[in-house]
Amino acid sequence: MGSWLGSLMCLGGLVATPLYLFISDHYSRKCTGYLVAAPFVASWVLVITAESVAILCLARFIGGMGSGAIIVFASLYVSETAQDTVRGALGSYLTLFTNAGVLFAYILGSYVHYYTFAYIAMLLPVIYTLGMLWIPETPNYLVNREKYSEAERSLRWLRGKDERLVELELNKLIMFAKEQTDERLVELELSKLIIFAKEQTEAVSLKDMLSAAGTRRALIIGVVLAANLQFCGIFAILSYTVNIFQAAGSDLSPNSATILIGSLQLAGSYASSLLIDKAGRKILLLISNICMALCLAALGTYFFVKHQGSDVSDFGWLPVGSLSVYIIAIALGVAPITFLMVSEIFEPRVKGRAIAIIISIMWLLTFLIGKFYTNLSDVLGIYGCYWMFSVCCVLGAIFTQVSVPETKNRSLESILLELSGGRKGQNLKSVQSEISVL
Known part of the structure; x- marks a missing residue:
């Protein structure tokens, strides 16, 4: 049941992505923004009134719908309102404020009653909805x-x-x-x-999108970045945070350990928001993947040696240090840039559908990892999982170097031109015309 409680949120995000894409395309971006709050409020109402595990599962699913909705809305809204020079920083704020919210929840949850926490959490989307009154349509x-x-x-x-x-x-x-x-x-x-x-x-069909060289390449980039985000091991790390601290001999309480991790995530996200429009997306993706690969390899080696019965008491600093650097690294690059990049590399007519496809794939991968990670660790061992995730980060770095364009301070036209191979006609518009003539 624990794995289902964790993974039902992902299924909710998977369901919400195409639904909120439809709303954004047919009823405007701002209407979508208002409706983002509805699943969150409904979820917390169910949490407060729940008298069974089934209701809590439903609340988790509906809360996941809210998470899926905000990713769709924020990605579209920022990409369509931000100037090229600050688009990266604003796009990274989705991850920055997500991590700020996580840290807020960790701290608040440590000091207040369960129901008090739920009432406070329910109030936040209401405040958000009032704030939406002032912002314009894109x-x-x-x-x-x-x-x-x-x-x-x-x-x-x-x-x-x-x-x-x-x-x-x-x-x-x-x-x-x-x-x-x-x-x-x-x-x-x-x-x-x-x-x-x-x-x-009519809506652009998936066949038309795949027939256009530039859009096809952008879809591949988006899907691989989403897979990179999920297979970098973040679920395993966050699930076993307390275990890692305990294995290192730390006397931190579970609450203190989670607050520390939340603080590191927020610090990494803040650094990303400062650097993303200066250093660029590509270099941060490379640094993030390489650092994560090294940290995961070190964690895997530590737990493997410990599993073999060797004395690792002199290396208690290694898992804590690796974990800390890992958390900062993912918040610095892979986490914020994945969502930002997929909003930068598609032409307006296909952007909504393309983002929905990529985010849906991301939610599906998150669900599969959340549901079956325990089974995988039983087969490979925790150390084997860390090594596997390390290899995935290396592959992510290679793909970034070879295939991901730098979008820092660039106009949409120049990005689309590069993705289509420098041939202005090789894009969705020309392909659709050819299909129509046929």
Whole structure:
């Protein structure tokens, strides 16, 4: 039952991802933002009123839906409102504030009653909903629906009193939106214009997305980064935090150990928010994966030697040190950049669906690892699992070096051009035109 309580959250996230994508595409980004709070409130109400394990399981599932919803909304909203120079920092705030919330929960949970904690937690999404009243719809969403005056008002709110910047960005968004339409019209035969107009109102199919070289490459990058995040061993590390401290001979209580880990996660996330638009995404991904690989290899070796019956009392610092560096490393690179990157590498028309596919795969992998990690550790041993995760981090570093583009301070147009191999026509728009003509 414990494994189900942990993994049901992942199933909730898996269900919520396509649902909230549909809402964001058909009822606006801001509407999606309001509805993000609903699963969280419902989940805490169930926790407060639960009288059986089944109700707690349902609460966990619905809470997972909230987690899936906020990832979809935050990824889309930040990518469509942030300037290129600060897009990375703002994108990393999802992980930063997630870790801040985790630390808050660790500290609060150590000092207050179970029900008091639940009531406080239920109040937070209510405050969030009130805050949503002040933020505007995204300019991209409004321009794509030809609501130019509303898009201008949104940009004025987002960019302040810089009239020149507002005008430049609005013109850029309008030109980019019209460019997409113009390219399709040029490539279509006159007899196919009716078919094209019909296709414009329909969702882009997965087949069309996979047929476009740039979109296909972006999907591969997104899926591999999501797999990298899950197979770097974060579930195993967080699940066995207390065991690792105990194995090292630490006298820290379980509450103190979790608060320490939460603090390290927050510190790493904060460092990432400062560095991500200066050092760049790619270098942080490489550093993160390499550091995690070394820490996991060291942890695996420590537990293997201990399993063999050798005296490791002189190396009690090794697991604690490795664990601390590991937590900072994942919060510095792999965790925040995965969510940021998938919001930066897709053209607007496919972004929502592509993000939904990648995040759904991530939730599925999280569920599988959460549900079957115990079985895997029974077969390989804890040390074997750590070594396996270390190898996955090495593979993640290699993939990053070979295939992941640097998106720091770059416009969407230049990123799409690189992903399509430098050939402007090799993207989703031209592929869709060819399909229509056929």
